[in-house]
Amino acid sequence: MKLAYLILAVAASWLPATLAHASGQVEVLHWWTSSGEAKSVKVLKQMMEQQHHSWKDFAVAGGGGESAMTVLKMRAVSGNPPTAAQLKGHDIQEWGRLGFLTSLDDVAQQEHWDKVLPPVVANIMKYNNHYVAVPINVHRVNWLWVNPKVFKAAGAAVPTTLAEFFVAADKIKAAGFIALAHGGQPWQDATLFESIALAVLGSVDYRKAFVDLDMAVINSKKMVEVFQQFKRMKAYIDPQASGRHWNSATEMVINGQAAMQFMGDWAKGEFAQVGDVPGKDYLCVPAPGTQHQFTFNIDSLAFFKLKGTEADNIAQHDLAKTLLTPSFQNVFNLNKGSIPVRLDMDMSAFDQCALDSMQAFKQASLSGDLVPSFSQNLATTADVQSAIVDVVSEFFDQTNPNPKLAPSRLARAIKSAI
Secondary structure, X not given: OHHHHHHHHHHHHOOOHHHHOOOOEXXXXXXXXXXXXXXHHHHHHHHHHHOOOEEEEEEOOOOOOHHHHHHHHHHHHOOOOOOEEEOOOHHHHHHHHOOXXXXXXXXXXXXXXXXXXXXXXXXXXXXXXXXXXXXXXXXXXXXXXEOHHHHHHHOOOOOOOHHHHHHHHHHHHHOOOEEEOOOEOHHHHHHHHHHHHHHHHHHHHHHHHHOOOOHHHHOOHHHHHHHHXXXXXXXXXXXXXXXXXXXXXXXHHHOOOEEXXXXXHHHHHHHHHOOOOEOOOEEEEEOOOOOOOEEEEOOEEEEEOOOOOHHHHHHHHHHHHHXXXXXXXXXXXXXXXXXXXXXXXXXXXXXXXXHHHHHHHHHHHHHOOEEEOOOOOOOOOHHHHHHXXXXXXXXXXXXXXXXXXXHHHHHHHHHHHO
């Protein structure tokens, strides 16, 4: 009998780790709740279950992640953080400084992350030169999504400049369509403002204003023009926009109710869900005036120190490893509309929008026109970003805002947040 027990014990010691630790659980806080995003999360859940780990979904609706951050802070302070949470940019550094994040260096070395990730991306994922987060994709934020049938019906041309945008918008509005689909939420207001700022300021002054926080640029006549052009957009948005989620605005473009939407390439996942084909059913073009520029956003999961079992720690590392596998990179980005973060990915399965995005990303990184998105919390600290978004959204909510006064308000808000 003792020999039998010994044999069983030895046999158990040789079981694969995923079988020997079958009870590991991963809980992931995220705001991937649109149809295209939810499909990707479902695939990730299946991949973790195939490794004999259980998945506990922790989805908090809200495309900008504000609600999710509130919930995360409550969980972390109470000593019960999730396995991983959707964080990015300066938020990763802030949580790292607070001591909540765990090192992923062992996984990174095993999977050769430094070789397969662009340096600009890898650096964002590190705190004190240690990996604490995993990037999943690269988004281009400065896209304009177009319904070509609406344009044809209105006799309008797809715009490449802001001046052309307003000409087209007038024709579309006169034809009885909504020219610009938009959701009246602060982060969406900021996303629209950001593309206009990039078009008016150019990459150099955009970076000075929203990354370097250069007050000379923020208080400049150019910034007055940014707010002037931003104000003009209000005339082309329907009265029911307040509180509308971004994917609902995308649906307006899909069903022909509206002609255009300024939104990052995560909007493409909504078109894909209904079987629409790029170049035929919809067009993806750079936001007017930003053809050679690229405002980037990165979706990433930061990993928290756990008080759970060893099985949960193993599950956490397996999750980190899975996120950067070519198979998940392929599925996630095809569904979400973004491009893979790995440099060694086969792009043959991706559509023309993704290929254009990848080409623009590489060109902008060489030309200096690659700039982080402040609307998506990648360019500056959370406090400064919040201050910018508040000023922009409050301006847009006013019936008749004054563009000449807005830059000084923006400057004061930023100074208070620094």
